Amino acid sequence: MTVRTEITDGVALVTLDRPERHNAIDLETAAALAATWRAIRSDDGVRAVVLTGAGGSAFCTGIDRSVSVPQPSSPYAIDDPLLTVGPKANDLWKPVIAAVNGMACGGAFYLLGECEFLISAESATFFDPHTTYGMVSAYEAIGMAQRMPFGEVARMSLMGTAERLSAARAYETGLVSEVVPDGEAAGAALRAAAVIAGYPTAAVQGTVRAVWSAREAVRAQALAGAPQLIALGNAAPELQEQLFAARRTGDTARRGHRVR
Template sequence: MTASPAGLRYESKDGIAVVTLDRPARHNAIDLTTAAELTALWRDVRFRDDINVIVLTGAGDQAFCTGIDRTAEVPQPASPYSTDDPLLAIGPKANDLWKPVIAAVNGMACGGAFYLLGESEFVIAAEHATFFDPHTTYGMVSAYEAISMAQRMPYGEVMRMSLMGTAERISARRAYETGLVSEVVPGPALLDAALRAAAVIASHPTEAVQGTVRAVWSSREAARAQALAHAPHLIALGNLPPDRQTELFTGRSRHFRVR
């Protein structure tokens, strides 16, 4: 097993790599260094002939990932036509990796976590896992996240999650019912369940597996690309100024309900 300063852990065996977001004190939120490390990792795995399948998870049992770290300062270009989003390149597909990724979700998955879930082949969740999108609560447009989930969930479920913000969390069971999650298991069995599925896939010829991933991804790619093209403009128009976002973030009640 290896660890990076960014808080990633990586280990591999029998054709399977396990990638762990290892910042539990920050609920596995992604800072700029971690984002860069994820990009580099996916691009490296493209050339690893000994790796056929990846399991992606988060350290601890409180969170899989809670998106970008709120303490991260993201420099922005002066041009109103450009927006830098460090999370856009943290997923495997953004880095031309077509080896399948299984997401093992333990605890909260929210906000920018959907960049990763949206580029995973399927999701296995612990019974205590919850999913929510906080953007609108804090005066931010949910664009990339909602677009990713629109590829996996019914329209009404995506809209409800995106618009309810922090007021409501989707339980693992409800996520299974709506198609976001393919399997729900007890928390202690989560990684074993993901590894069992990965072992089956890793036993198949990798060329056929990667071709299948690419074929299915292409079935939704055109609509996704069109939607993503609108995202930066909608974010620029709809986001409150950063100081207003911070004001809402620090002033909102943390009460919520799980459905």
């Protein structure tokens, strides 16, 4: 089981459970996430949700690089299994709070971009490796552009693996709403979710829709152009793999970057 769900007093705790892979998302996990959101959508007993990652090293590191996703030949289309992993992509309008521990990078922003707010552990870091490996950051950057100042999104998206955003800086930019000691992010998120779950359901879900409607038109327009940017701007898969291999040889996931 790659996604675990525990429900207590109207709050669902959803945990990405692949700590040995830094909670990277393979096709099984992508399908499990989509199924989880649909199940919660239909469960009237769940009124708020917390999303987190198992283990202390990572919240989520995006798509599992071992996954092979065949692509259409047209430059105007792209098949992306991460497009269906988020709550909003599955028409879930119950509030979702992310509890971020360790690394949150790349495809993790598909999830974080569809949560209502984020609570972060002190040692958590946020970064977007796409440009380092010859890939366009489109969906990730668009999602973060709804949460962070333009310059911060641009810097994170363009600096790739050379730089990571600390929890403190993420709080300063508004990406996260609260920073707590390591090991306490899930607990803090569960406490907030319990408060929200205690309020009238229709009022809460209506408020979620109202908040999202304030930015949905701009977001939808930006997302419409993302597949073409990725298809036309991504390096060939062979070059991407060479860049990944070079990075693995000359560096590690914990070296060769600056945290700010």
